[in-house]
Amino acid sequence: MSQRKRLSVVLITRNEAELLPDCLASVSWADEIVVLDAGSSDQTRHIAAQASARVFQSTDWPGFGIQRQRAQAYASGDYILMLDADERVTPPLRRAIQEVLRQPDPEVVYSCARRNLFLGRFMRHSGWYPDRVVRLYARERYRYNALPVHESLETSGAGIVALAGDLQHLTCHDLPAFQRKQLLYAEAWARERHRQGRRCGMLAIISHTYGAFLKTWLLRAGFLDGRQGWLLAVVNAQYTFNKYATLWALNHAERENDL
Template sequence: MTVRQRLSVVMIVKNEAELLPDCLASVSWADEIILLDSGSQDATPAVAEQYGAKVFRSLEWPGYGQQRQRAQAYASGEMILMIDADERVTPELRAEIEQVLQAAPQPDKVYSLGRLNLFLGRFMRHSGWYPDRVVRLYPRTYSYNDHQVHESLETEQAQVVPLAGHLQHLTCRDFCAFQRKQLAYAEAWALQRHQQGKRCGIFSVFSHTLGAFCKTLLLRAGFLDGSQGWLLAVVNAQYTFNKYAALWALGPSTSGDKK
């Protein structure tokens, strides 16, 4: 008889006391919950401990990728489920994960979860936001890359297996808070690209911005998401503008426009 693999839920957080209860309740069935706090000034650590999470702290911020590596280092389970405070595991997804845990270990497989993304009161079904598959369930032998933003799991040659069910993602509940987060992501993206020697010209700033709007609204059928789809097309264009404008401002193009 196959012994069930132990599951460690791993999270990196800061000032998420409001969102944590529902998130932690949705993964309360896991064997352990590891939470790495980045210096919260609210009740985040206390709330996490109330739900049985093991809380660790790291005040130095190396970027999202390395912070996830640090958090995972505290986990003891054979399988890792990496989630964020604004995500919730649905019962259907839990059943899928349990099947993986009950089966024999598959070291050459990682698992993608389909996310339902909330944008201003609507779970989006188009606009490039669905099913928004992310690899979040995997054997502990894998880890995240070092990217400061838009980090991802280094899957090497592993087979990516899609799971049914959804990971609900409360992406945008507060428009202004969402915009502030997008601006921070854009700044970090630009800095990382600049450090890698990337530059862009003024034409790239506007061509990428227009492309992002058309891709979201037309190519990805954002108009089918109603008013939220139109707004998201503008938001994606604005985010793209901020990224490339910030990169342009860090230094002039030295070899033409580069993506």
């Protein structure tokens, strides 16, 4: 029988003092916890150190993909479990992960079903469940791409195995903070598309915005999530509007500068 593999839980953080304790408590059973902090001004690093995590600090922000890969480089375990501070590993998911460590297969990566919290409700529809994300994988075989936002693990055609149990994700427990984060994501998305030469007209802004609402509310059965489902459909439409309107503004500014 092969020896049980070691697990490194890896997080990137910045000002996560409020959310971090429960996240770290949910993975206190791991062989190692690695935290790469991007200049927090609160107690994030102290909280991580108190939880016996190995804490490192970066002085710049290269984007999510590169930052995750930087954090992974500090890990020493055979397997990586990549988490965010607003996520919690449930007991069933813990058992599934421990089973993988006892019988590993480096040729595959493992996905978790996220249960996303939106304004006090763990959503069951609206495209927010099961919201599978690949988070468990062999450290030496896989790495993150360099995208500044919506980064992903480069799996090189590896098989994906779904783990039992849920990963709780406190996506939106504070609406203003969630909206500010969405605005930053929208700007990063627009700037990356602008850099790639993408163009956007007013018709695209309108169609994508209304399409995002209808997709969440009707096609993904957001109406079954009650009031939160309707609000999420509006938020998704707003986020989509911000993405395409920002891209249009960048294109427009470029044309003005060329005159």
